[in-house]
Amino acid sequence: MTRTPAPHDKPVLEINALRKLYRAGSLFSGKQIAAVDGVSLTLDAKPQVFSIVGESGSGKTTLARMILRLVEPTSGSIRLGGRPLTGKDSDRINDFEFRRLVQPIFQNPFEAFSAYLPLDSYLINTAKNLKVAEKTTDGADVVETALRSVGLSFDRVRGKYIRQFSGGELQRISIARALIPSPRLIVADEPVSMVDASLRMNIINLFKMIKEETGVSFVYITHDLSTAYYLSDSVVIMNRGRVVDAGAPQEILADPREAYTRELMGAIPRLGERWPEIEKIKAEASGREAEPLRARA
Ligand SMILES: Nc1ncnc2c1ncn2[C@@H]1O[C@H](COP(=O)(O)OP(=O)(O)OP(=O)(O)O)[C@@H](O)[C@H]1O
Numbered sequence: 001m002t003r004t005p006a007p008h009d010k011p012v013l014e015i016n017a018l019r020k021l022y023r024a025g026s027l028f029s030g031k032q033i034a035a036v037d038g039v040s041l042t043l044d045a046k047p048q049v050f051s052i053v054g055e056s057g058s059g060k061t062t063l064a065r066m067i068l069r070l071v072e073p074t075s076g077s078i079r080l081g082g083r084p085l086t087g088k089d090s091d092r093i094n095d096f097e098f099r100r101l102v103q104p105i106f107q108n109p110f111e112a113f114s115a116y117l118p119l120d121s122y123l124i125n126t127a128k129n130l131k132v133a134e135k136t137t138d139g140a141d142v143v144e145t146a147l148r149s150v151g152l153s154f155d156r157v158r159g160k161y162i163r164q165f166s167g168g169e170l171q172r173i174s175i176a177r178a179l180i181p182s183p184r185l186i187v188a189d190e191p192v193s194m195v196d197a198s199l200r201m202n203i204i205n206l207f208k209m210i211k212e213e214t215g216v217s218f219v220y221i222t223h224d225l226s227t228a229y230y231l232s233d234s235v236v237i238m239n240r241g242r243v244v245d246a247g248a249p250q251e252i253l254a255d256p257r258e259a260y261t262r263e264l265m266g267a268i269p270r271l272g273e274r275w276p277e278i279e280k281i282k283a284e285a286s287g288r289e290a291e292p293l294r295a296r297a
Pocket residue numbers: 022023033034035054055056057058059060061062063223
């Protein structure tokens with residue numbers, strides 16, 4: 001991959017006092033639940049993986065969906081590269097700009113594509129719709145570059161439908177789709193929870209590599225503190241709609257401020273098994289022997 005990261009000075013994302021209230025109970029009960037309750041956070045301009053970690057029901061998907069403009073906030077604001085994503089400001093990022101700047105990756109890669117369109121056509125249409133195709137090449141070159149970024153090629157997908165791919169391959173193709181417009185931010189909501197365990201680290205490593213090579217930042221939404229620890233530059237822990245802990249992953253895990261974070265660390269059933277796996281992968285990458293894990297919990 002040869003694309004040079006574009007320099008940016010404004011924060012990728014600034015979220016201020018964001019809230020989302022949903023009605024709870026019957027239509028007439030008048031009760032409300034705060035799925036997201038006053039969340040503020042900033043991703044500075046540096047390319048990074050920013051993880052949002054929490055148990056089921058903590059509000060992380062609602063937060064991700066507000067960043068993706070799929071859910072309207074009840075109050076608060078979101079800015080991208082210094083410009084509003086929310087509200088009625090005349091400077092608000094329009095829908096076309098938004099799709100060029102922010103791309104999603106969802107949990108279920110089979111839902112990310114049409115079952116009736118060959119994947120090469122789907123990807124080329126994406127390039128055309130986002131107006132990133134060169135006039136002379138109909139988008140095939142952009143799609144090829146994106147597919148190569150995830151270890152695939154145009155030939156591999158040509159004329160094939162989603163049923164001809166495994167979940168892991170399809171998730172890689174959906175990462176390639178997200179890369180087509182060279183976005184500034186990718187929001188990945190539980191992107192490996194439906195992928196075969198043996199392929200998870202493969203995808204997680206792809207995120208790291210793509211961040212370094214293209215300069216895109218990731219918001220990584222997960223319940224899995226171990227992959228967040230391995231992958232992230234920063235982590236926030238969410239509980240009941242609020243951010244209860246935030247910082248570099250090493251800081252959080254070495255000295256969890258909140259009982260909830262400690263619970264989350266203890267509640268990951270395979271933490272003990274998977275961390276040595278991560279240490280082994282890190283060691284392989286750096287060409288040294290895996291060191292025994294120094295537990296901090
Ligand atoms: N459309 C909705 N209507 C009513 N309540 C909702 C809606 N969406 C989410 N909620 C509630 O908001 C809270 C946060 O849900 P959310 O899906 O954001 O959490 P989560 O941490 O992503 O959980 P999961 O990992 O299970 O998706 C939960 O109590 C959920 O029941």
